[in-house]
Amino acid sequence: MLTSTFARSSRSIRPTLRVPTLYLRGSRNVSTLPENPHIFVHKDPFDPTRSLLSLLPTTPPTRQLAIGTASSLPATPQNFTSNPQFVPLLSSILAEHAAEDPMVQGQAAAFASPGGFTLSRPNDGAGGASHQGGAGGGNVGGWIHVSDMRNPPDYGRIAWPEDILGSLEVDGSGKIIEGSWQNSGSYRIVTREGILGLTDYLRGKVVMRLRELEEQINNNSK
Structure with a gap:
């Protein structure tokens, strides 16, 4: 009797939690x-x-x-x-917000430091992969590249052209020059390394803009 009663009691208190x-x-x-x-x-x-x-x-x-x-x-x-329609939209958002990205700002600061690295101008026609960077700094301005996170380059190196979203000009003190964004013209949404990957900051800005546009589209369709 005691055994059967205990068994029934055990079943009655069995956890009922479910994975939501x-x-x-x-x-x-x-x-x-x-x-x-x-x-x-x-x-x-x-x-x-x-x-x-x-x-x-x-x-x-x-x-x-x-x-x-x-x-x-x-x-x-x-x-x-x-x-x-997506890449032009993405580019317009990056042109507005890429300079605010903490990761990009860190890259700009490293660019200007005495032990930093130098990057080539984006419009020299050779493409990012042809310029792998070298010892730099020395209060000389130049360009930094904002690249896709699916295949991040090693420190001081430059991403492959299909991974470069665009470039920003930096002065000799490591400050990003306002309005200097240039699209790479060679970026690909999908490569053998994967699909579009943005930093948390930039992805947040893109999603925010997409939601705004989605709301506008839905309102216009009513």
Whole structure:
């Protein structure tokens, strides 16, 4: 009798905790890329055989704000099609906010330090990979490159052209010159190294702008 009573009591106090399911506002069980948890995977509304990749979790997705689509995952240069509206939008956001990024500011400070490194001008036609940097500083200004985080270069080195988002001019004291942003013209959203990867700061600025545009689009469609 005591044994059976204890067994029933044990079952009655068995933990009932469950692992909560995460539901994002405006989304329905949206998955993300294993290699980049900040990029959401949706079904393309116009072609359900393709995956639509976006920095926004909203479903149905706002197609004109997406990064692009892929016929299979992971996205590769062979199966990925970029949204032609996304890169110009990304560039405009970076032009406004890249100089504020703590990581970029640290790069500028290192550039101007006595033991820093020198980087080439972005418009010399040779491309970033051809100029791997060297001992620098000496109160001489120049350019620093803002590159994709999917394949970050070693300290004092310059990223490959397809990984360079753009460049900023720095004076001899390590101060970024306002309004000096230049698009690289060679950046690729997807390479063999992976898909778009931004610093936390810049990704936050991009997502904020995308949400603003999404709200405008939704309001205009009402």
